[in-house]
Amino acid sequence: MAxxxxxxxxxxxxxxxxxxxxxxxxxxxxxxxxxxxxxxKRRAFLLVAPLLAFIxxxxxxxxxxMLFRSVxxxxxxxxxxxxxxxxxxxxxxxxxxxxxxxxxEDLVVAEAxxxxxxLGTRLNxxxxxxxxxxxxxxxxIGRIGTDVYADQFVAADPAFADPARWAAWMVxxxxxxxxxxxxxxxxxxxxxxxxxxxxxxxxxxxGDMVYAALWxxxxxxxxxxxxxxxxxxxxxxxxxxxxxxxxxxGWGDPGIWSTLRTFSAPYTAGYYLAALDLRLSEDGIAPRPxxxxxxxxxxxxxxxxxxxITGLCILLGYPVxxxxxxxxxxxxxxxxxxxxxxxxxxxxxxTSAWKVLLQQQGVINDILVWAGLxxxxxxxxxxxxxxxxxxxxxxxxxxxxxxxxxxxxxxxxPAYMRAARSLGANDxxxxxRVYFPQSIPGIGAxxxxxxxxxxxxxxxxxxxxxxxxxxxxxxxAYHISSSLNWGLAAALGTILLVxxxxxxxxxxxxxxIDNVKLGG
Amino acid sequence: MALPRYATPAQRAWxxxxxVIVGLVLFYLVAPIIVxxxxxxxxxxxxxxxxxxxALDPAxxxxxxxRDFFTNIDWQLPLWNSLKIAPMATLIAVTLGTLAAxxxxxxxxxxxxAIMAILISPMIVPLIISAAGMYFxxxxxxxxxxxxxVVLAHAALGVPFVIITVTATLxxxxxxxxRAAASLGAGPVRTFLKVQMPLIMPxxxxxxxxAFITSFDEVxxxxxxxxxxxxxxxxxxxxxxxxxxxPTILAAATVxxxxxxxxxxxxxxxxxxxxxxxxxxxx
Numbered sequence: 001m002a003x004x005x006x007x008x009x010x011x012x013x014x015x016x017x018x019x020x021x022x023x024x025x026x027x028x029x030x031x032x033x034x035x036x037x038x039x040x041k042r043r044a045f046l047l048v049a050p051l052l053a054f055i056x057x058x059x060x061x062x063x064x065x066m067l068f069r070s071v072x073x074x075x076x077x078x079x080x081x082x083x084x085x086x087x088x089x090x091x092x093x094x095x096x097x098x099x100x101x102x103x104x105e106d107l108v109v110a111e112a113x114x115x116x117x118x119l120g121t122r123l124n125x126x127x128x129x130x131x132x133x134x135x136x137x138x139x140x141i142g143r144i145g146t147d148v149y150a151d152q153f154v155a156a157d158p159a160f161a162d163p164a165r166w167a168a169w170m171v172x173x174x175x176x177x178x179x180x181x182x183x184x185x186x187x188x189x190x191x192x193x194x195x196x197x198x199x200x201x202x203x204x205x206x207g208d209m210v211y212a213a214l215w216x217x218x219x220x221x222x223x224x225x226x227x228x229x230x231x232x233x234x235x236x237x238x239x240x241x242x243x244x245x246x247x248x249x250g251w252g253d254p255g256i257w258s259t260l261r262t263f264s265a266p267y268t269a270g271y272y273l274a275a276l277d278l279r280l281s282e283d284g285i286a287p288r289p290x291x292x293x294x295x296x297x298x299x300x301x302x303x304x305x306x307x308x309i310t311g312l313c314i315l316l317g318y319p320v321x322x323x324x325x326x327x328x329x330x331x332x333x334x335x336x337x338x339x340x341x342x343x344x345x346x347x348x349x350x351t352s353a354w355k356v357l358l359q360q361q362g363v364i365n366d367i368l369v370w371a372g373l374x375x376x377x378x379x380x381x382x383x384x385x386x387x388x389x390x391x392x393x394x395x396x397x398x399x400x401x402x403x404x405x406x407x408x409x410x411x412x413x414p415a416y417m418r419a420a421r422s423l424g425a426n427d428x429x430x431x432x433r434v435y436f437p438q439s440i441p442g443i444g445a446x447x448x449x450x451x452x453x454x455x456x457x458x459x460x461x462x463x464x465x466x467x468x469x470x471x472x473x474x475x476x477a478y479h480i481s482s483s484l485n486w487g488l489a490a491a492l493g494t495i496l497l498v499x500x501x502x503x504x505x506x507x508x509x510x511x512x513i514d515n516v517k518l519g520g
Numbered sequence: 521m522a523l524p525r526y527a528t529p530a531q532r533a534w535x536x537x538x539x540v541i542v543g544l545v546l547f548y549l550v551a552p553i554i555v556x557x558x559x560x561x562x563x564x565x566x567x568x569x570x571x572x573x574x575a576l577d578p579a580x581x582x583x584x585x586x587r588d589f590f591t592n593i594d595w596q597l598p599l600w601n602s603l604k605i606a607p608m609a610t611l612i613a614v615t616l617g618t619l620a621a622x623x624x625x626x627x628x629x630x631x632x633x634a635i636m637a638i639l640i641s642p643m644i645v646p647l648i649i650s651a652a653g654m655y656f657x658x659x660x661x662x663x664x665x666x667x668x669x670v671v672l673a674h675a676a677l678g679v680p681f682v683i684i685t686v687t688a689t690l691x692x693x694x695x696x697x698x699r700a701a702a703s704l705g706a707g708p709v710r711t712f713l714k715v716q717m718p719l720i721m722p723x724x725x726x727x728x729x730x731a732f733i734t735s736f737d738e739v740x741x742x743x744x745x746x747x748x749x750x751x752x753x754x755x756x757x758x759x760x761x762x763x764x765x766x767p768t769i770l771a772a773a774t775v776x777x778x779x780x781x782x783x784x785x786x787x788x789x790x791x792x793x794x795x796x797x798x799x800x801x802x803x
Contacts, residue, residue: 040628043708047623048635051616051679059642059676062657063649069656316545323542337784338546344780344787345553346737348757349773353552355761356559356567356770363555363568398549427531456646458740463761473648480652480744493649504644508637 067497070490073268076260079119080106084264093254100241100251101216104146105185108209111138112192125485126270126279127259133250140247142208145238150211152235157228160211167202169227178217178224185213212240271491295475295492302471305390306454312394313401313450314443321405321442326414336406343399351463354392358383358464384466392464397453401446404511408442445511452503456496472496553777560585560770567767585771595772598756605667605742605752606735609674613731616675617682618724622716624683625690636683643680647740650677655744665747673741678731685730689723689794722794729783736779 023032077084082102090099110116120134153160160166166186169175176183189210190201217224218232245252262280263270270280277293278285287293320339324332342350357363360379368374382388412435420430458473465474472492479489523535563582564570572580589595623629624636642650654673655664663669693716701711717724739754746752753772760769 037628040626041630044623044626044629047626048620048629051620051639052635054612054616055639055642055676055679058654058672059650060638062653063645064653065657065660066649066653316548319538319541320545323538333788335546337788338550340784340787341780342549342553344733344784346733346754346773346776346780348737348739348754348761349556349776349780350552352757352761352769352773353556355765356556357552359567361566361568363559366568395548395552398545427534452644456648458646458648459758463758473646476648476652477740480655486656489652493646493652496646497649500644500646504637504641508633 063497066490067494068490069486070271070488070494071267071269072487073122073263073270074266075115075119075122076263077266079110079115080260080264082106083260087257087261087264094252094257097239097241100239100244101212103251104141104144104240104244105188105209105213107134107137107141108207109188109192111141112196114196121484122487123256123259123263125274125488126263127255129250130256130259133248133256137244137248137251144243144247146208146212146240146243148236148238149215150205150208152232153211153214153230156230159228161205163201163203163205166206166210169224172226175224175226178222179214181213181217182210185210271487272495274488275491275495295472298470298472298475299495302455302473305386305469305471306451309390309393309397309454310401310447310451312390313398314447316394317398317401317405317446318439318443321402321409322439324402324406325409325412339399339402342395343403347396347459350396351392351460354388354395355383355464358388358391383464384469386465386469388464388466389461389469389471392460393454393457396460397450400449400453404445404449405439405442408445409439412438441511445507448503448507448510452500452507456500556770557774557777560767560774562767562770565767567765567770585768588766588768589771589775592768595753595756595768598751598753601750602736602753605670605674605750606732608671609678609735610728610732612671612675613678613682614724614728617679617727617731618686618720621683621686621690621723622712622720625687625693639683640680642677647738651741651744654741658745664745665750667750670742670746670750670752673745674735674738675731677738677741678734681730681734682724682727685727686720686723689720693719722790726787726790729787733780733783 021029023029025032027035080103083099083106086099086102087095090096107116110119116134116138117131120131120138123130123134150160170183170186170190186206189207193199193201193204215232215235215237218230219237250256258281268280273280273285274288275295277288277296279288324335324339327335359365360381360383362383364382365374365379369376369379374380382391416434416438417430420434421427425433455471456473457471458477461470462474462477465471473496476489476492476496479485479492523532527535558573559567559569561581561583562570562573563580563584570580574580620639624632624639629635650673654669658664658669658673663672697715697719698711701715702708706714736752737754739752739758742750742752742755743758746755753776757769757772760766
């Protein structure tokens, strides 16, 4: 419609040069038609807009937001801003004093906000032991021995113990300019004193890290105007690097520094690598130790079991759909109810039914024992393993296979088979060469649908799958609600989602999403 | 397709063989659901048929699991929560979904395919991913653990079903009817309510039933989104199945199966009405 022009008359002949067709109100027909088309488009869009906005806000946005977590690594640069900056300029395996000074200040601040444990949890995903290192440092950070700086300043001039004097100094632009490190340390201390401790910095003596910073400024030759003059030569000045390593020997280990260097950027591919059983180290991407590799196997299991379930659904569904499509409509509709009943029955009901039936003391084992097929002391284990997942999920997903197959097979004219036979084909050839190819779209539609639903399944594997019959979804749920490794959960989720969306796209190409049939 | 009298033995075997296979598959589909119904009347706390039950001894049967289901607060609270959440979620999904389906079926809908793909996606995206995303996001906007949080999440999950069923009804909708209404002087709203709505009603109701059962059945999202106060029936069943499995679960399951059967009958009646309205002979 959009390319409709009035250069041609309705019968296709070119319109005579110079004539413009006019609408009833006198505007050129082309303009009038375009206006009306625009109006129709707008009206159609306005009808869809509320739902589109609803789905985008309450469904798509939450998912996008979660997926963002799979690359989000802000916690490292935000908790250790000074360290990350200083570390970039220090290539040594265990860095020197400036990095440790930065780490000390960052951790004092982090400890005040209780953020060091979260950072420890984050780093622990990449390096075992990081969590306890951070936790231990957090406990020790207030008393690692930096108080000697404060003591010496106060001994030199008691004014250094006066919070109000400090507050006055630290608003003086000349002093701030002369003492950059002190200013930074004091500002950080004052901020967490207000925000985390709910105290007034003008009434509290500054923390040790401020005095240590002041000493560094003075030792570097700063001459702040208006501060009591102190001679810092000959003072006892312990190295913060040594104090930190003394407090927690882990900081002397190159491992943690290598990890911090690798994961200092605000975005990381680390979770994706973890989801693929790889790890990022300073030397690049390497496989994880064999004992930590679980996800590739889990993805593979999810894929293979979904494929198996899809295959079983085709095998079981095809004869049903075939028979139903050839029976008279009245009988077919009656039998269809038997297919639709499970479709409409609560998933939990069907899963409970299988749980009850498949138990070792359950109905199926009872029947097998009664029939003498199985000894009473050798009852079959059909639940809490892969068998349980496959039996229950095939049952649950079978209607999703039968319904699209049925709707395709209904459209295959029976005359084709008769024609094939009358031309000399036997029953099998007629079926295989004539009927079956025409039913493939139904198999395709059903298979993709079943496969999409299967690889994302959570409830049924969780309840009947035990440990060996669970899917990737169960692992995602575990990371969200138990291990709280949300980044990894998001990365696993993204991989699963991408797989599903690719299949969805293929489905849309092949079948068209508006052709999905839901029963009846 | 009746078997002709001249059928060969092989054809005969195939004819009956196919019916046996299909019978077995249908048995596999239905038997697990049917078998829990008698089991739910078990007088003892077993999950299998007791000798008394097999002997049809009335003493082997009792209503005690139903009594527990209908009096125990552990089951009643979830039941009522489900009944409070599902209708509201259905209402939202059906209202927005029907309007959108009408818009989508217009000839000049821009970006139709892309929008359709987005609107159907809640049905396709694995529930665990939807649940996780909603959990994080709804916590941030203060909806996590609230009634409305669960309702909005369930409404989003129900939308695809409404869209699919209503667009399917609209495919067969005769556009000249709306033009006729317009030429007789009805405004767009009046045309929609008086002409289009009654004709697409079966699709709307079917979509509503789907949306209702989606919410009524949903367990993953509500477990992440809801607080203990929003515990729904499927959630309670899930907990029961995972932790200590009580036979009351079979009574609950039987009640739910009854609900499904009622819904199925409603849908079947709708389908027949729909065919009648379209001038097809009822099958």
